[in-house]
Amino acid sequence: MNLNAFLYLSIFLFASGLTIVLVKKNAVLVLVGIELMLNAANLNLVAFSKFDPKISGQMFAIFVIVLAAGEIAIGLAILINVYKNYMTANVSEIDHLKH
Amino acid sequence: METSNIIFLFLAAIMVGAVGFILFSTNILRILFAFALVTIALAGIYVLLHAELVAVIQLMIYAGGIVVIMVFGIMLTKEISEKGITTGTHQIFPAILIFLIVMFGGGWMIYRSSLTWHEEAMPTNVVETTGKLFLTDHLLAFELVAFLLLVVLVGASFVAHKSKEAKK
Numbered sequence: 001m002n003l004n005a006f007l008y009l010s011i012f013l014f015a016s017g018l019t020i021v022l023v024k025k026n027a028v029l030v031l032v033g034i035e036l037m038l039n040a041a042n043l044n045l046v047a048f049s050k051f052d053p054k055i056s057g058q059m060f061a062i063f064v065i066v067l068a069a070g071e072i073a074i075g076l077a078i079l080i081n082v083y084k085n086y087m088t089a090n091v092s093e094i095d096h097l098k099h
Numbered sequence: 100m101e102t103s104n105i106i107f108l109f110l111a112a113i114m115v116g117a118v119g120f121i122l123f124s125t126n127i128l129r130i131l132f133a134f135a136l137v138t139i140a141l142a143g144i145y146v147l148l149h150a151e152l153v154a155v156i157q158l159m160i161y162a163g164g165i166v167v168i169m170v171f172g173i174m175l176t177k178e179i180s181e182k183g184i185t186t187g188t189h190q191i192f193p194a195i196l197i198f199l200i201v202m203f204g205g206g207w208m209i210y211r212s213s214l215t216w217h218e219e220a221m222p223t224n225v226v227e228t229t230g231k232l233f234l235t236d237h238l239l240a241f242e243l244v245a246f247l248l249l250v251v252l253v254g255a256s257f258v259a260h261k262s263k264e265a266k267k
Binding site for chain 2: 001002003004005006007008009011012013014016018019022023024025026027028029031032035036039042043046047049050051052053054055057058061062063065066067068069070072073074076077078079080081083088089090094
């Protein structure tokens with residue numbers, strides 16, 4: 001098993017996450033797509049640091065996971081606010097800034 | 100064929116299937132369970148890469164925390180009494196185009212590159228090494244992340260709380 005197998009899996013995860021962000025109408029599923037993209041980056045970092053004695057990639061991956069958790073908490077708090085104002089979580093209906 | 104190859108293919112197949120389900124399904128709760136499956140399979144792949152601590156953290160934070168928070172987000176922003184919790188799709192054709200560009204562009208770059216592992220001796224105890232590195236080489240980042248988590252805690256409760264008062 002070589003490095004490229006992990007990189008191919010990672011690019012698939014990233015492309016799928018990007019597609020989910022673009023395609024899905026519900027805001028929570030947009031957050032799911034962002035998480036998939038962060039997971040793809042994590043997979044790359046961990047795969048590159050497999051034989052690194054200082055495991056820098058793994059340390060980075062841990063920090064990225066923590067940031068993802070923070071991001072999801074803030075994102076859902078904002079989403080609940082948006083839902084209270086617009087009574088919808090559909091990203092294509094929240095277009096008051098569009099003229 | 101080595102055992103680790105079989106395990107990798109098995110986990111990758113689970114992951115690709117679950118991601119495909121996320122892409123094509125419209126039932127939000129099932130999509131969230133498929134996302135949990137993706138994160139669990141990814142934790143297995145981290146174990147294959149000798150990253151046990153990252154795998155455990157992945158299981159705890161993603162499968163245990165983030166998916167639950169997302170289910171709460173769905174429950175708070177959808178009427179449960181609605182007939183099925185579903186979602187629609189939009190911008191399908193640009194998204195397919197971008198998917199193909201990213202997938203095959205990135206895949207081509209990986210195919211053309213000649214990246215390999217430079218095999219060196221790994222530390223025998225990854226968890227111990229991680230703990231030592233947190234308090235030596237990565238101390239500043241560690242402290243900054245701790246402070247950021249505090250800011251997130253206060254900020255998220257503030258953002259979620261303020262609207263309630265504004266509504267009254």
